[in-house]
Amino acid sequence: MKQKVLLGGALVLGICAGIFIYEQRTPAGEQGAGNVVAEKKAPVRREMAEFRMTDFDRGWIRYADGGTMVTEDGGVTWREGAAAESEEAPAEPAAWSGAAPQDKKPDSVMFQSKEYAVKQSQFMTDRLGWVLLPHSAELQHSVLVTTDGGNTWYNEVTPSIRASIQEEKQRQQQMKDEAARYASEGSAKLAIDSPWTLLPDTVSPGDVVLVRHSEPGEVSWQGKTYPLEPSGAGYFTYIPVSMQVKPGTYPIGDQTLTVKAKKFETQYLQVTKQMEAMKQDTQRIQADQKKIDAARSKSAPEFLFSEAFVQPIEGILTTPYGYTRYVNGKLDSTHTAIDLAAKQGTPIKATNDGVVALADSLYLTGNSIYIDHGMGLFSQYAHLSELHVKTGDQVKKGDIIGLVGTTGFSTGPHLHFTFWAHNTPVNPNLFFNTTPFHWLRKEA
Known part of the structure; x- marks a missing residue:
């Protein structure tokens, strides 16, 4: 409906996107003898x-x-x-x-x-x-x-x-917010402008890849399906490259993931018969595993961190990631974590922001903590002497969450530390002093 506003001798019939349309009218009181009502004029459109x-x-x-x-x-x-x-x-x-x-x-x-x-x-x-x-x-x-x-x-x-x-x-x-996460403007532009991005696109067994896609959907990898969660201007998920993945090239979206061979060393441990017997109590081990699986089954559908990850303690590396471990001469397992020896009671830092998914005393790993960092990524801290957080607590990078100990299946004071991506352990060394967004090694 046009609004009529009298401006001098002209009536503004309407305003349309900055265009005034006028109709001439003789002022009131001037329509006596000799006065002629002005004829209606065509709308006047101003030139832009x-x-x-x-x-x-x-x-x-x-x-x-x-x-x-x-x-x-x-x-x-x-x-x-x-x-x-x-x-x-x-x-x-x-x-x-x-x-x-x-x-x-x-x-x-x-x-x-x-x-x-x-x-x-x-x-x-x-x-x-x-x-x-x-x-x-x-x-x-x-x-x-x-x-x-x-x-x-x-x-x-x-x-x-x-x-x-x-x-x-x-x-x-959203694009600006996401761009701030990358190591450089060039890598940010490359990732955001690409339909598919692998961070990184070349890995070894035991590593993890952050996948970005420009559209919602899912990623199929090694017989499993991982939903892509929205963040920034894209959609993301982690895919773990387990120790069992064979070297080769694998298509993901329109990209190719290259898995290179990597040799892992062997470690031999001698423990008491009592400690060796601990691993025979499958009932207690399975009960704890149900707790752990339940805690890691729910993850925030967003990245809970914004800065680089830190190493929880400055200890002595006694067991690197990926070692094949023999206990008392028998093949035990692949050690999918790092062991950092330190004095009893050494403060342990949260590696980054997150939510405590589990803080409990467990049979094999002793006093243990799992922190959810979002998108299916968790950090694990085991064998602590004390727990300083509880399940559900929000933590910031560097917060003291517990103390070094030797609880559970342990031969001395140390921190057993690793990351889990969608319930698969992945190499924690990939994260220290960086973030997954900095794993992109290319630029636009």
């Missing part, structure tokens, strides 16, 4: 000379007659006013928006089944852009907007178009 959008909400149009109108809601409404000096320059194209927005400079566009030449264009992202068309009597508004990269153009910002602009604004913020 230039426009700028300075962000997703604010912009301005300058007319050939020198007037200016501004918007603060993405072009839904316009009002008379001058653009601030800081808003004269156009917004910088988004850095993480796929195809370079600055490369989008159409010479013409299709609108309502007709082709129009473009006088001026501005793309803020690969999807969101505007064009100014030459002044024409048949066009109600010379500025058009697109939210699909130029496939479709609109001369009015309807509620649905406004919603699309806000969605694009949110997408760009």
Whole structure:
């Protein structure tokens, strides 16, 4: 419905996207003898000379007659006013928006089944852009907007178009948030602009890969399916490369994961007959395993950390990751953790932010802690003398969560430490002083 506002001798019948439409009227009290009511004139459309959008909400149009109108809601409404000096320059194209927005400079566009030449264009992202068309009597508004990269153009910002602009604004913020996680601008751009990204794309048995995809879905790996969880502008999951994975190349999405052979050393331990007998109590071991499996079955569907991981203690490495272990001359297991010897009572730090999924006294691993770092990744701390956290606690990187001990199946004070990705133990050395987002070794 048009709003009637009297301005001097003219009645403003309506304002449409910054275009004033006037109807002349003789002032009241002047319709006596000799006075003639002015004839209704055709709508007058001002010629648009230039426009700028300075962000997703604010912009301005300058007319050939020198007037200016501004918007603060993405072009839904316009009002008379001058653009601030800081808003004269156009917004910088988004850095993480796929195809370079600055490369989008159409010479013409299709609108309502007709082709129009473009006088001026501005793309803020690969999807969101505007064009100014030459002044024409048949066009109600010379500025058009697109939210699909130029496939479709609109001369009015309807509620649905406004919603699309806000969605694009949110997408760009998500891209910026995600970009901050990578080691460099080049690696961030490469990951965000790619349909599939493997971090890293070359590994060894016992390692882990962070998979990024531009769309929701899942990843199939070694007979299991891992759902992709949203984070930033992408969708992620970890895939563990167990010690049983054979060297070779494996397709993941449109990428190739290379698994290289790696030799692991052998370790021989001598323990008392009493300790050796501990591993025969399968009933207690299975009861503890149910607790552990339940704790690791639920993980936050997001990354709970934002900084590099730290080593929990500065101990002496007595057993590296991947050693084949013999106990009293008999093949025992592959040691899928690192053992760090330290004095009894040495404070143990949380390797990074997370939530304590389990803090309990267990049969073989003694006083133990599992911390959920999100997306199916957990850190494990075993054989502690004391627990300083409880299940459900939120912890920050560096928080003291317990003390070094020798509880459970242990030959001396040490910390048994490792990571679990989707219930598979993975090499903890990959994480120290870095994050999975820094595992990307390529740049755009």
